[in-house]
Amino acid sequence: MEKTARIRSRISNASSIAVLTGAGISADSGVPTFRGQDGLWRNFKAEELATPDAFRRDPGLVWEWYNWRREIIATKNPNAAHHALVKLERHAQSFILITQNVDGLHGKAGSKNITEIHGNIWKTRCTACGDISHNFDVPISILPHCKKCNGLLRPHIVWFGESLDPADIKQSMDALHTCEVLLVIGTSGIVQLAASFISAAKGAGAYVVEINIEETPNSYLVDEVLAGRASDVVPLLVNRD
Numbered sequence: 182m183e184k185t186a187r188i189r190s191r192i193s194n195a196s197s198i199a200v201l202t203g204a205g206i207s208a209d210s211g212v213p214t215f216r217g218q219d220g221l222w223r224n225f226k227a228e229e230l231a232t233p234d235a236f237r238r239d240p241g242l243v244w245e246w247y248n249w250r251r252e253i254i255a256t257k258n259p260n261a262a263h264h265a266l267v268k269l270e271r272h273a274q275s276f277i278l279i280t281q282n283v284d285g286l287h288g289k290a291g292s293k294n295i296t297e298i299h300g301n302i303w304k305t306r307c308t309a310c311g312d313i314s315h316n317f318d319v320p321i322s323i324l325p326h327c328k329k330c331n332g333l334l335r336p337h338i339v340w341f342g343e344s345l346d347p348a349d350i351k352q353s354m355d356a357l358h359t360c361e362v363l364l365v366i367g368t369s370g371i372v373q374l375a376a377s378f379i380s381a382a383k384g385a386g387a388y389v390v391e392i393n394i395e396e397t398p399n400s401y402l403v404d405e406v407l408a409g410r411a412s413d414v415v416p417l418l419v420n421r422d
């Protein structure tokens with residue numbers, strides 16, 4: 182059987198599906214990546230601004246940078262890969278979408294059971310009372326304050342040097358330990374997490390498929406590698422009806 186058909190059949194016969202996505206799925210919607218020239222803002226790198234230290238030193242600067250990113254992301258729309266995952270969820274008995282992306286495009290497409298392990302650029306968190314709220318203002322007023330306690334708000338994003346939410350990790354790991362199929366879409370494996378998620382699923386017997394435009398450090402861990410753009414490949418894996 183042809184590779185794509187084989188994978189499609191494994192997917193349609195699976196009762197539980199997990200999906201892990203990274204920046205590559207949003208690249209096809211035109212969301213600039215963190216790294217590289219188009220990720221630069223006033224000569225700052227993301228690693229210099231997306232940190233608790235940078236926010237302590239100059240919260241206004243960090244919020245200005247997030248306003249720049251919100252302005253760009255606000256103009257972007259989900260692509261065929263995001264939409265195909267919505268369809269996949271609709272047909273699966275059990276489905277979880279774990280994303281490292283903070284752009285909210287999976288939610289905008291209509292995916293329901295999403296775990297945004299790095300947070301969401303459209304959410305704020307109060308540094309005083311911890312309240313998490315949606316905020317779609319572009320630009321957000323600088324500096325934004327909590328409606329409940331007037332504390333300073335920060336982006337609800339996991340910054341460099343911060344830990345992921347243990348509840349998100351547990352929910353993800355539980356799903357990875359029980360899924361029959363795991364799709365890994367557009368993530369580089371630069372961050373260790375993807376490798377540990379893949380190992381967890383593989384160790385529990387899942388069939389793991391990687392979709393990426395290039396080989397990654399995770400390619401040797403998976404059962405199948407599909408080379409190509411997410412927006413071309415993912416729709417081919419979901420049965421048309």
Ligand code: APR
Pocket residue numbers: 202203204205206208209214215216281282299366367368369370371372392393394395397409410411412
């Ligand atoms: N289709 C599929 N894959 C693609 C596409 C595409 N159109 N375009 C790029 N890719 C792949 C690249 O080959 C690369 O392997 O997507 C991957 C993107 O890698 P990264 O930019 O490292 O993104 P990601 O894996 O999401 O990074 C993880 O690191 O910077 C932190 O917190 C940030 O969430 C991010 C995390």
